[in-house]
Amino acid sequence: MLIWLFRYLKGFVRIRVLGYSPERFLNLCKARHIVLWDLQNVGNEYEMNLSIRDFRKIRPLVKKARAHVTVTERHGLPFFLHRNRKRKMFPVGMLACCMLLYVLSLFIWDIRIEGNRARSTDVLLTYLAEEQIVHGMRKRDVDCKEIQTMLRIHFPDLTWVSARVTGTQLLIRVRENQDLETEQQEAANTSESSDLVAVRAGIITGILVRSGTAQVQPGDEVEAGTVLISGTVDIRDDSGDAVGVQEVRADGDVRARTFYVYEDSFARSREVRHFTGKKRYGVSIRAGRKLLSFTDPRTFSLYTTVETEHPLHLTGNFYLPLSFGLIERAEYEIYTEKYTAEEAKGLAEAHLNEFLNNLLQKGVQIVGNDVKIDNGRNFCVSKGKIEVLEEIGIPKIRQKEQAAFE
Template sequence: MLHWIQYLRGYVTVKVWGYSVERLLNLCGNHDVLVWDIEDHGDYHTMHISIAGFFALKPLLKKTGTRAAVLGKYGLPFFVSKMWRRKLFVAGLFGCILFWCLASRFIWDIRIEGNFALTEDVLLDYLEEQGVHTAMKKSALEIAELEQALREDYDLITWTSVQLRGTTLLIHIKENEMPVYDNRNQAEADKGMDLVAEKEGVVTYIITRSGVPQVACGDSVRKGDVLVSGAVPVYNEDTTVRRYQYVQADADITISYARNLSLEEEIAYDEKCYTGETIEIPVVGTGEKEVAFRIRKVPYDFYDTSEEKKQVQLLDHLYLPVYYGKRTVQEYEIVPKMHTDEEMKTLLQERFRKIISTLNEKGVQIAEKNVTIKKNNKKWVLHAHMQLEESAVKLTPTITPPVEEPEKEEDTQSD
């Protein structure tokens, strides 16, 4: 505590030498001149003394025949005096403090945690539609309304928590682990739903659980044909249709269809060869504006650029709307090359394997395939004829017209 008082009042370190330094110290005690940290260096003494005590020391030096020299000045009065001579520095310091205070009233970072099925891009686009974005005022954010809107607009979200920490908006969500059913299909099921073909082909397998099958194994179908009707007829005694009972059609159906595929690969190609020459350009920006500290133009004819940016972070959750980083420019040369026969086969087969893998992920079965690779003067061509099988069906509202029940005629008896 005493140290802080001394710093606020200010003090100096002096060097004292001469005829009677001991007598000088005694006079300082008699005249209430505070000195401390006295050190004996043989020919001279050093000590700390307050500013007021230093000015009261002059007559005592004459009485004792000693001399004093200032070795250092410390404390707030000397710091303020130095800063006052550096007006630009002081103005910049106050400007930074003012900027900090103003920037802390806005949101400069949005973090989303707990999302798995819903991607961060989807949620950020939703927040933008709701008027929640970076560079918005904290006072304009309605936390309770945002939490409610997230739960109402996304059935997958069961719990939300929105918090403001510094200039960071933290959104914690919890997704429903149970499957979410489509309520629209459930509502339409009361009116009847048909299973229709999404592709043209031949039905190779059909097991109906609900509805009336309209096709059998071996039948050819076109896209849009009804495979299983959701209108179940109720017959009269004379086998005429009295009415229809509407259900949601449900069945396991496999449709077989042919698909031809052609892949091409050029023998000649251009390859990027990096020379190892790079240029690093410092970059500073705020929002969508950016300044690159580039002295001269990029001297390369062909080059790639990559950027690394970081947002200015003062505390754990206190961000400023300022980015800094560097832009790296890498020179490369375009070298014409030719694929070997082995490389051409590998490239085409790899592309074909990726297509097959994608089909398998979608549940498409390959019943038969015939692959040929032909070589031309400038390119190689892979031709593939495949017989595919998949459950290419979808639900649509039933189109069977309802049958009105005939009105019963009442026999009238005449008196």
């Protein structure tokens, strides 16, 4: 593309070579480093392109090769200007176009955000708009360091922000830490005494205490909220007698055999979309913040809409405040279908496997599955218990009154 642009600006011609030995002419051009391109053999003749500068050098070569050269086409800016030399408004229009492009290059026409997952692009753009960071603002008013600081302060989960202006585009890259609030909460609680309590009912199968005092033993049956490891440690003298109590942050691993009650049901019939193949098309034009849509006045009773927008840009980063879009509407009809017994059973098993996979991702060990699938006439129902081995201890801050009483 860049080579073609240079050739167009300098101008080039397409010539036809015929005569006694056109091949000798080609060899002479190669020896003189004359660049030829788009070479084609047309019978006993050859057609090719070469620049205006090289065209002025081939006269002695034509005589030496006893060839005849005819110019068939002229391309490029020099020829275009020569043909339009009497049109006075043409240079005025070109100058106005150049000035318009220069003025457009002074503004931001595209704001792109990359790296965000938890925070949607719309949320970040809305906040930036509240701070007057919008499409169409002047590039000289963009303070990248201030944008970085504002985003980090307003969104604490953004651990890293980078902003830079390239062309007419403001590119903002962010890095999120979705566990930041959890980490901050844990850091705040490190200096406070806490117990380890059961989050679920179960039968204790193993306990390992790293800090605190165990309150249960393997084989004990506990309920949700039962203290498993107390956040207190007895202080004993040299003779082994308790002389006081020290509060600590309870820590350890407590595994228990627990049960999950699983219930799932869905109707055997379902509504399914069937596309008819009929479509209607339209176009949209966005200029700045204004959007104009031109669609087919004929419509469907039920349809889906897909819109694609293509912003115009001169280079990779020189975006213009103009974009074109395509609107596609596809008609569909709704039919009621019924799952077969095999399909219903397969869907119920898929739901169950998804539930089990979610447990496995949490570090739960599944030791028993007593779920039954009842494939009824109108509904498919799955019920049962799932027996697992899992960690059930979670920290709970000790109340001051409770600590003082103990």
